[in-house]
Amino acid sequence: MELGSVFPFTTIQSVVSRNMLESLAVPTFRVGYIITTDALYKKIKLKGVTMTTLLAKATAHALVKHLIMNSSCRDGNSFTYNNSINIAVTMATDDGLITLVLQDTDKVDVYSLSRKWKELVNKAHVLC
Known part of the structure; x- marks a missing residue:
């Protein structure tokens, strides 16, 4: 790879790029809260x-x-x-960023959700 060289995106990079560009047209709201999860997290971790x-x-x-x-x-x-509450989480890979989506997050208990998250992370590592 030389400085100034142009290399086409991989398939995954093309998808991420397209999605990031589309996201610029979406209104964004930021809300910040300080939450304390120490006791709860210690139990469920x-x-x-x-x-x-x-x-x-x-x-x-x-x-x-x-x-x-x-x-x-x-x-x-x-x-x-929207008909469902799906939470998207961006994860860094060697090929760039990928967004994993936890479907129906409000309807699934936290333990099942955690298993689903681990499955998605494992699939992302295989794809990238």
């Missing part, structure tokens, strides 16, 4: 629950309480509430 899974579950719980945050504005005049 022993059962294989990761902090990523715990935060995804907490996010889904918040979205259930504030459904408008899980909606979209497609026509500029109204909100469309």
Whole structure:
């Protein structure tokens, strides 16, 4: 590889690039809270629950309480509430970033969610 050389994206890089560009058109809301998870996390970590899974579950719980945050504005005049709460988590790989999606995060218990997360991470490592 030489400086100034141009190399085409791999398939996964093309998908990530396209998705990142599309995300620029989506309104973004940022909300910050300080949360303390020490006691809870200490209990469930022993059962294989990761902090990523715990935060995804907490996010889904918040979205259930504030459904408008899980909606979209497609026509500029109204909100469309999504049928499900899916939490996307970006993960770094050797080939770049990949986004893994935990489907129906609000409906799945944290232990099952953690197993699903581990499956997705393993699949991502195989693909990349």
